[in-house]
Amino acid sequence: MIELHDLTKRYGKTLAVDGLSFQVPPGVVTGFLGPNGAGKSTTMRMILDLDRPTAGRVTLDGKRYGQLSEPLKYIGALLEAKAVHPGRTARDHLLWLAQSNRIPERRVDEVLALVGLTPVARKRARGFSLGMGQRLGIASALLGDPEIVMFDEPVNGLDPEGILWIRNLMKRLAGEGRTVFVSSHLMSEMAVTADHLVVIGKGRLLADLPMPEFIRRNSRSAVRLRSPEPERLLDVLAGAGLRHEPGPGGSYEVVDGDIATLGELLTAHGVVLHELSPQQASLEEAFMQMTADAVEYHAGDGPGRDAAGAPGTWGAGWKANGARPAAAVRQEEN
Amino acid sequence: MASFPAILRSEWTKIRSVRSTVWTLALTFVVTVGIGALLSLLTNDNFTEFRRNDPSPFDATGTAFSGMMLGELAIIVFGVLAIGNEYSSGMIRVTLAAVPQRGTLLTGKATVLGTMALVVSLVTAFVTFFTGQALLGPHSTTLGEPHVLRAVFGAALYLTMLCLFAAGVTTMLHNQTMALGVLVPFFFLLSPILSAVPKVRTLAHYFPDYAGSRMLLVYEQHGQPYGPWTGFLICLAWTLAALVGGALVLRKRDA
Incomplete structure (x- = not known):
């Protein structure tokens, strides 16, 4: 279980993440959806204690990340593909990671086989395609057999076969009772992968609800x-x-x-x-309109400000008006 | 807390598994020994010519260590690459996710880096010395002469401290290109230039390279501001300051 409590990150004048609070429960795939620049990666970096929050906090089953002694055995993350030294082999990359958390060396070969990189295990990462880099990142996330896995845009650069593979992998991990948190900027990808959906726009929470519910409300x-x-x-x-x-x-x-x-x-x-x-109206359109509203709101002078309510309740208000699709709300405001 | 031996093993795997990094360390050995040998050979062949009008006693140890300047450059590059390549590849985020205790992590890195640098520097220093003396023939000295053994150890310690100084600076700047851009001009342009300017020379005497060069002295020279032990302490102070600075930046900064 990942819990975010009023998480906020400010870079200079830009508010990248704005008072985000939600939970990522075990046993389901939770999709983290938002347009590029919505603050998804920043949020994920704060979950891993890589970026320090300006305010608020993240807890993992009640603990802070920095309190975990061997974190890879508890939470595995893929943040960016190719975060590997180009001159190091795939196997050596996983080996140093394993050693840092006292994970047995045979596990390195297991995860290499799991992601299908055994044939290139001793090749230097320099020659890897984006898809291979992505698979290596997924291997490093799975290395410690963690309770929680977190993937930032995992399908980027994967071929159709790879995309299908990662979808099934995430479903299987969730089926084993693990917490699976995956980000994407593509609604269509989330619609087929996620059981639960968290939508953010401009760093703010726009929706937090089960996927079927989201589809029911938004397939206008x-x-x-x-x-x-x-x-x-x-x-x-x-x-x-x-x-x-x-x-x-x-x-x-x-x-x-x-x-x-x-x-x-x-x-x-x-x-x-x-x-x-x-x-x-497709889910993609519903998602785009939902996030477009967030952008509009942030302009700060729209007539819809009062109608939409305070920023913190916008998500909740939208949920209360469940029968009214986002598109309808928007038209009335205009 | 993360297990410290586990961090050491992990950092050792990191360093040995990248060829370019290992090469810079090998280069430290090759250039220091090679240039020292060449200069020793030339000095031996042209001894009277080289020593004409030079009243000071001949420093056979110093002649063998003529290649130190390039050896310093190579070991600085090693220190920069060993730390900096994590920043250039974005791997630092993978590392910090695996070991979130950042102070412990940097201590582990410095331990592995320092140990490797010390071993290579000791081998380099003694091989340089013996090769140089063999080629100096009748003008050579031995480890038994006053201050010679200390000077050879001094050379090894100086190279080791330079490596850690470079590692600390790179952690502070979190960018290897910038670290090289600061360190190389500092050691090979700024410090030599300032040492030549009368007014600021006193300041340049407290730079790590000048302090380090004191550690290699065998003979008392005129007008030295301080001796080898003070040189060692000044050099050590720079190294610790760089590492502490690096630790503070690493702990505070978003990765």
């Missing part, structure tokens, strides 16, 4: 209607008690509407339609 579906007689269209919709939102090009959208019911209803009232089409 709507029926788009366009008519040459919009007043009549809106009258009929209002008469049937259907909520609508303005769509592009003078159209209207009925969120979660049933296309057959709407078609029959409008035909019965003789409303001429130029368009009757189903609309589906």
Whole structure:
């Protein structure tokens, strides 16, 4: 279990991480999602005590990282591929790491086999591709057979086979009851890997909820209607008690509407339609809109400031309004 | 706390597994012995010519150690690379995640580095001395002469301290290119230039290289500000200051 308590990191005038509090429980894959520059890597470095927080703290099952005597046996991390001296062999890289935490040498050969690097174990890292460097980083994370594993953008540079392999590996590790914390800037990658999702934007927590819940709330579906007689269209919709939102090009959208019911209803009232089409917003779009809101908020002068509430409650407020997709909230604010 | 012997083993594996680092240490031996041998040979062949108009006693030990200047350069580079390559590759974050006790880590690094440098420096110093004396023929000296043995040990200790000084400075600057850019001009430009300027010469006398050169003295010379033991202590003070400075920066700084 990783616990962040009001974690904050300031670099000069920039607030890279802003009062982040969440927990990463064991037994599931927790995705850590945010656009580039959202503060994911900074947060991970603070978890490992590499960067010192400006405020707040991180605990690992109640302990601070610096209190761990042989940390690799407890938490393994891949922060950046190629954090290896180019002149050192893959095996020697893992060997010094193993020795520093009194991990038996045979474990080095085990993890090399596990990530498929046995054939190049005695080759110097200089000639490694990004994917091979990534595998070596994953090998070093697994070296101490740790309770907690943390991967920063692990699929970067991997080929499709490698991506599938790392997904299955993370699921297996979580299935063994370990804590798995993985960052990505790709919603699509998280959607297939993570059981739980933590979303940050500009260093702030935007969402912290189970993946199915996130999908349910954010897979926005709507029926788009366009008519040459919009007043009549809106009258009929209002008469049937259907909520609508303005769509592009003078159209209207009925969120979660049933296309057959709407078609029959409008035909019965003789409303001429130029368009009757189903609309589906992808998770990727939902994620982009969610983080775009965070960026907007940080501009600090939007009219939505009061509506969105205090920064700390924005995530919570969004959750309370679960039935309303992020996209809808945003349109109303505008 | 992390196990200190484990840190030592780990750091030893790190140093021996990178060829470029090992090469700089080998180079320290080769240039110090080689240039000393060459100068000893030339001196022996042209002794009367070289010694004409020179009233001071002939220093056979000093002649054998003529290659020290380049040996110093090589061992400085070794100290810089051994620490600095972790910063250039980003590996320092992997290291600190494995050993979060940063003070202990640096102590372990300095111990391994210092031991390696000391062993190589001792071998270098004695081989340099004996090779030089063999080539100086009738003008040679022996370890039994006054101050000679101390001077040979002095050369070895000086090289070892330079290596640790360079390691400390590199930890403070956390960048090997910058460390080389500071150390090489300091030792090979700034210090020699300042020593030649009358007013600031006194200041330059307290630089580590001048202090270190005192440790190799066999004969009393005129106008020396201090003797070999004071030289040793000044050199040691610089080395400890660099290492403590490095430890403070390492502990405080984000990796």
